[in-house]
């Protein structure tokens with residue numbers, strides 16, 4: 001599903017070049033639930049951005065669902081992100097002036113679906129995250145956990161094979177965090193959606209099949225080999 005070969009990411013800074021990721025090989029199978037952990041600044045978000053085609057590696061190759069991201073032009077990379085990947089962020093990234101239904105409908109509207117099609121789909125997506133009845137609410141009228149579930153519904157709108165979640169429970173209390181983790185876990189198990197989640201929270205990481213640890217831009221431990229779960 002996801003294959004990174006010898007992937008490095010170097011940022012050019014005034015003080016010189018900075019390698020945020022250094023020659024990493026990572027292989028993630030379809031249907032896996034992966035947690036990426038590591039200290040602040042170790043390169044976790046950078047890794048997620050590369051897998052999601054939000055940025056390109058400086059060297060090495062990245063293949064996602066048979067697509068070699070290095071070889072896509074800007075337009076195809078945008079299409080890849082829109083159709084293949086659902087992004088979930090720590091701060092939800094909902095549009096505050098839009099209702100819950102309008103937020104979830106955003107990716108569908110961009111795809112020129114008809115109004116009735118969109119309405120029916122939004123309804124189904126909100127049911128899937130147990131937020132039926134909240135269609136006309138604004139994000140500010142929901143709890144953090146509910147907002148994150150709206151963001152997950154939006155991420156699911158295009159039926160992605162892959163969800164990339166960057167600290168999805170980072171802003172949530174334990175109960176709301178649990179709900180969001182359970183939802184990701186259910187989508188992984190029942191819909192066979194591959195989930196790659198960056199987290200600082202050991203408890204959250206334990207939901208995953210495998211934990212990949214990153215330090216200073218390098219994978220230092222991989223759950224399948226190092227048994228970090230035990």
Ligand SMILES: Nc1ncnc2c1ncn2[C@@H]1O[C@H](COP(=O)(O)OP(=O)(O)OP(=O)(O)O)[C@@H](O)[C@H]1O
Nearest residue numbers: 011013018020038039040041042043044045046047
């Ligand atoms: N666009 C950029 N330009 C320059 N440096 C960057 C850029 N993006 C990230 N970095 C640097 O790369 C390193 C890795 O950043 P990244 O955000 O991937 O870390 P992280 O592990 O996700 O950290 P955190 O847990 O604090 O979110 C950091 O030192 C960061 O300053």
